[in-house]
Amino acid sequence: MEKIVSLQNNRVKTWKKLATKKGREQAGTYLLDGWHLVKEAAAANVELVTVMGTHSAWQTYANELPAGLNAIEISDDVAKAIGDTVTPQGIFAEVALPKASQQLPEVVTGAWLFLDAVQDPGNIGTIVRAADAAGFTGVVFGQGTADQFAPKVVRAMQGSQFHVQLVTEDLYAALRYFKRSGLEVYGTQLDPTAKNFRDVTPAESFGLIMGNEGNGMAKGLGELTAANLYIPILGQAESLNVAVAAGVLMFQLKQGK
Amino acid sequence: MEKIVSLQNNRVKTWKKLATKKGREQAGTYLLDGWHLVKEAAAANVELVTVMGTHSAWQTYANELPAGLNAIEISDDVAKAIGDTVTPQGIFAEVALPKASQQLPEVVTGAWLFLDAVQDPGNIGTIVRAADAAGFTGVVFGQGTADQFAPKVVRAMQGSQFHVQLVTEDLYAALRYFKRSGLEVYGTQLDPTAKNFRDVTPAESFGLIMGNEGNGMAKGLGELTAANLYIPILGQAESLNVAVAAGVLMFQLKQGK
Structure with a gap:
């Protein structure tokens, strides 16, 4: 599995920028922080562009995720830098923003x-x-x-x-x-x-x-x-x-x- | 009106400590930040231990507060230091914590x-x-x-x-x-x-x-x-x-x- 430990790594910089609207639009993705969200995305068949986890997070969650993911191991420092929470669970996913064509259906129900x-x-x-x-x-x-x-x-x-x-x-x-x-x-x-x-x-x-x-x-x-x-x-x-x-x-x- | 402009002033230090439970218990007070809360406290006849306002806040609100307050003018820097918000309205009150004897009434209704x-x-x-x-x-x-x-x-x-x-x-x-x-x-x-x-x-x-x-x-x-x-x-x-x-x-x- 690819490992990223440096805060200077370009991927890390991109992930940090996902906190801003501009960064999300440039990357075409947004960030999920924590196991509950990553699991929900996987269950909803949302495209997981990348799944990032610390060493211990991968040990905990790898079995519960689908095979063939673009998986990256990150250091605890990287997890802290890209997360929004004080004590991140160490598991993240970069998922695709919905297509720009999100519109109301012609005939609305519900x-x-x-x-x-x-x-x-x-x-x-x-x-x-x-x-x-x-x-x-x-x-x-x-x-x-x-x-x-x-x-x-x-x-x-x-x-x-x-x-x-x-x-x-x-x-x-x-x-x-x-x-x-x-x-x-x-x-x-x-x-x-x-x-x-x-x-x-x-x-x-x-x-x-x-x-x-x-x-x-x-x-x-x-x-x-x-x-x-x-x-x-x-x-x-x-x-x-x-x-x-x-x-x-x-x-x-x-x-x- | 007394003016406090220094962040090193002891009153300022006390007000900042009201953000912590220990600081509130030591002072026996807590802090209201913003006009809505100060106005509500005044309307509820809560004891306003001190009302602190910036120069412009006093110009705006002085007429709407009861007379005889322990009023202090504070600098914008002090307002930023004691407030919880990024853009404080510049008006604060230190109010007494309710008495320790807050208990349920013998016969509860409501x-x-x-x-x-x-x-x-x-x-x-x-x-x-x-x-x-x-x-x-x-x-x-x-x-x-x-x-x-x-x-x-x-x-x-x-x-x-x-x-x-x-x-x-x-x-x-x-x-x-x-x-x-x-x-x-x-x-x-x-x-x-x-x-x-x-x-x-x-x-x-x-x-x-x-x-x-x-x-x-x-x-x-x-x-x-x-x-x-x-x-x-x-x-x-x-x-x-x-x-x-x-x-x-x-x-x-x-x-x-």
Whole structure:
């Protein structure tokens, strides 16, 4: 197995640059850090461009990975340099970015979440994971929403990018697709006069828009929705974290009674 | 107004140490960073031991704060040194830690969340904020759960510590209190054979246990609950982020139909 021990190695430099959007676009790949993600990628038949592991990581995991991988042994120092975590597990994979043609299908079905300028990578990843758990088909990343494959997003998604479709699309265009497909799209508003989310009949297929952490959903989008929903706040909190709000809404609209 | 510009000033050193549990215990205070939190503390009549602001922050906020504060002007460098954020708003308050006698009342009422070894400060703060929004009365911090006043917890709570009661208590003891008060306590389990959370009748008063991010709720606790609840996972995600799961459960059990 090829071994890389120097932090000056060009491959190592490339892997470190995968932490940036520019680096990911240049390489056409992004980085998975940790066994859970590498395992999920292998199970999802995602192309593992390279799998990198420390000596001890290979001893632990080699038997559980498919044969014929482009496998590289890396030193502990290299593992620390390319990882996003303080105590890396020592196993990484470089996987291909999805093709640029990620678009909504002509006829949309299933439940989809729209992210309107959601900023925090941890929130975004947590939301994608919750969408997966709630049985959503996909997540549409609108303009101003953080990149799908930033390290903190990837960590928080916990592999759900292999289970739900991630699409980058203008949300106004996405709204038109949904309407053409005969599906309702709901907005969200921090406004007690908006529609109580419990008054929506749960359905198989629909769209749901979550807005920016500070400013909420764009007003123009709210004017095009079937209804804008509100989660009644009983206490004195001014609002909910966007990932918690998305979770509450997704589980109710998709699975509720 | 007293001015502090040197990073070597003893007060500055004390404020920096408030980032650690030891520093907070020595000073008997914790730090609020940013206008939203300072405003919430003032509105909640919490004792503001000291309010620190940069020159421009005082110009912006002085009129909105009560008179007679122990106010200090700090330099931008000091603001950066004591703050937890990359771009501080330049307004801080040192507030008294709640008294050591935070205990559950003899007769418990209302909905309470129990945190069993929840580790991530951002998750904990987000959960307290969601508990506030869902109309919960309090949150019990069990053993192994991160400190209530760590900077990242305080940031994510967004002031909800002034609205809900935060109690540090052994969870087995807390369970006994609830039983004596005639209240049900529900556990949570990542186990499809556990009880579907939608099959619980929403109520005003009850307890709900959320477990550790990796290992879930302690088995011993689960043997003492009225029932252990499960959120049905429709997709392929293995689990939900603990703050999202707590939000879904709290809003259903407290407010659901």
